[in-house]
Amino acid sequence: MGKIVAGIGSSHVPSIGRAYDQKKQADPAWQPLFDGYEPVKRWLAEEVKADVVILVYNDHGTEFFLDCYPTFALGVADSYAVADEGYGKRPLPDFPGDAAFSEHLANHLVADEFDLTLCQEMALDHGFLTAMPLLWDHDDTAWPVKVVPLLVNVIQHPLPTGQRCYKLGEAIRRAVEAYPEDTRVAVVGTGGLSHQLNGERFGHINEEWDKQWLQRIQDAPRELAALSHKEVMTAAGAEGGEVIMWFVMRGAMTERVEEVHRFYYAPMTTGIGLLALNNSD
Amino acid sequence: MPDTQERWGIPGTYVFDLALSRQGYAINKMCNSLKFDENREAFKADEEAYMERYGLSEEQKQAIRERDWLRLTQLGGNLFFFLKLGATLGYGLYTIGAQMRGESYEQFMSTRNVPGAT
Ligand SMILES: [Fe+2]
Numbered sequence: 001m002g003k004i005v006a007g008i009g010s011s012h013v014p015s016i017g018r019a020y021d022q023k024k025q026a027d028p029a030w031q032p033l034f035d036g037y038e039p040v041k042r043w044l045a046e047e048v049k050a051d052v053v054i055l056v057y058n059d060h061g062t063e064f065f066l067d068c069y070p071t072f073a074l075g076v077a078d079s080y081a082v083a084d085e086g087y088g089k090r091p092l093p094d095f096p097g098d099a100a101f102s103e104h105l106a107n108h109l110v111a112d113e114f115d116l117t118l119c120q121e122m123a124l125d126h127g128f129l130t131a132m133p134l135l136w137d138h139d140d141t142a143w144p145v146k147v148v149p150l151l152v153n154v155i156q157h158p159l160p161t162g163q164r165c166y167k168l169g170e171a172i173r174r175a176v177e178a179y180p181e182d183t184r185v186a187v188v189g190t191g192g193l194s195h196q197l198n199g200e201r202f203g204h205i206n207e208e209w210d211k212q213w214l215q216r217i218q219d220a221p222r223e224l225a226a227l228s229h230k231e232v233m234t235a236a237g238a239e240g241g242e243v244i245m246w247f248v249m250r251g252a253m254t255e256r257v258e259e260v261h262r263f264y265y266a267p268m269t270t271g272i273g274l275l276a277l278n279n280s281d
Numbered sequence: 282m283p284d285t286q287e288r289w290g291i292p293g294t295y296v297f298d299l300a301l302s303r304q305g306y307a308i309n310k311m312c313n314s315l316k317f318d319e320n321r322e323a324f325k326a327d328e329e330a331y332m333e334r335y336g337l338s339e340e341q342k343q344a345i346r347e348r349d350w351l352r353l354t355q356l357g358g359n360l361f362f363f364l365k366l367g368a369t370l371g372y373g374l375y376t377i378g379a380q381m382r383g384e385s386y387e388q389f390m391s392t393r394n395v396p397g398a399t
Contacts, residue, residue, distance in 0.1 A: 015399055029397030061361035065313050066302055086316055086368050155361065157298035197360050199351065201293030202378040203392065230289060238294050267395030269378070 002101075002179030006048045006186040006260075007253040007277040008040065009217065009246045011193060012057065012130035013270045014085070020133055021090055029267060036263030037134040040276045043260055044135055045144075050186035052098050053136075054105075054148045054172065055128055056248045057190045058155060060085070062125035070117035071160055072168065074109070075149040076102040083123035090129060093138055098146040101183060105148065108175035114168055122149055131190055145186075154191065154242035162225035162232075162244045169251020176252070189249030193264075193271035196237030203269050204237040210271035213243065214262055218277065221250045236271075254281035295354050305357015308345075311335035312362040321369045348372065351381045375399065 016033065024030040044050065062083045064070070080095040106118055128149055136144055153159055160168075169187070176185050193210040196202060213236075216224050225247050233241045250257075260276040283300035295301065302309070311332065314320045324331045332342045344352040348370065353363060360377070367377055379389035390396040 019398075027397070029395050033398075061309075061313060061359070061365070062316075066306065066309055066359075084316075086365055155297065155359070156302050157296060196294065197374070197378065198297075198354050198381065199293045199295050200382055201291075202381045203389065204293075230291070233289075233294065233296065234291050238291070238296060267398035268393050269375075 002176040002181065002183045002185055004173055004176055004187060004252055004279065005050055005184045006044065007249045007257065007279075008131070008135065008186065008188040009214075009249055009273060009275040009277075010131040010135070010188060010190050011270060011272040011274070012127050012190045013272060014126045014130075015268065016130050016134070016272070017090055017126050032265050033267075033272065034134070036265060036274060039261050040263075040274060041135055041137070043276060044186065045137065048184070048186060050145055050184045052101055052146045052148060052183055053186045053188055054150055054252075055131070055188045055190065056150045056152060056245045057124075057127035058152055058242060058245065059127055060125055060155075063123045064151070066156060069153055069156055070151065071153045072114065073117040073119050073122075073151040074102065074106055075122045075147075076106055076118050077120055077122065080147065080149060081121075081123045082129065083125045085125050092129060092133060093141050093143060095124065095132075095143060095147045098148060101146075101179065101181075102148050104179050105172070105175050108178060109168075109171055112171045112174065114171055119149075119151075122151070124149060127190060131188055135188070150248065152242075152245050152248070154244065157229065159229055159241065159244065161229075162227060162247050163222075165244045165247035166221065166225040166251040169248040169253075172248065173252045187249045187252045189246035191242035191245040192236065192240055193243060193273040194236035194240040195270040197239050197269070199238070201237070205266055205269065205271050206236055206240075207264075207266050207271060209235045210266070210273055211264060214264060214273055214275055217246055217250055217275065218257055218259060221247065240271075250277075253277055254279040256280045297359050301357045302359070303357070305341075305359065307335050307337045308341050308353065308356065308358045309362040311337065312358070312366045315365040315369050324369055350377045354381070
């Protein structure tokens, strides 16, 4: 039987990828970040030992264009390419998919009334890529886990509501638990925390709000999910609105969760949050 | 800028909703094409012809001529797409952001917690 064995919330920021590729682990500006992810990487490798990762992300004008924009899109392939975001392709191996598991998810989620766009090809940009090498070790050719990318529209309003994302997470848990194979599944919700990349308010961050988020997503996730996009964006910035992707992860976890690790760092234009959760029910 | 922006009412913020997206579609479609090297070369060789080919309005063309990123945002340009235009012209994210705030690059950097983390 499938089982959800970890829930991770993690920001995605292009500069983190550049710092990783340029091996800035010991650079004073970046060391706190890499150190902050290390305990979670160890926990995932030594205790969680996931077979598959469902990673919830958004594309940033890389693979999907506005001519035809899905609200939710699920990868159903056996491999996924690393995208070139215009500065050359990052030196990361392409990702192995799990088409059989994806197919199960697609069947189950659509039957559960989540009408997903299904993708046979998806090149993955920093929305997907940022967290992966910080959470799982890789070599030049391989990753230790298979992946299922799940894209959410957080670019063009109307966005799905926080509650819809939360319910999608709940449906994912039902689907995983109905999977006949013994498969250990980690769910990663990416994005946020506070940041804004447009207008006179470019660079807006809200550290206080971010720190509360890291607590309340554990204790009061339904209250958070009931906030309107306007309320979230007013506090956390226009692009901070993408935090709704964390609700997919949270909805896939049990009602009560146990915090394994928490980290926060706001060096430049994004409040970078990391949260590792265990099911406690 | 479409009236729908008023319903968001967030100061200094342009919410990329469907109305703004429709208004800026030509900008974003043109910018999206700049992910290919041959298109970047074509744009640099003749900006006016390239903008004409994508049907930008005169206001939109003028914002691009002036490298006015705030105006481009107000006219429906989406940063994730016009970053490709920025890359073609040599404008990075923080340069664009500082300009939208009405600051120099140095002023903007001095407002950051750890300006070395770029
Ligand atoms: Fe994002």
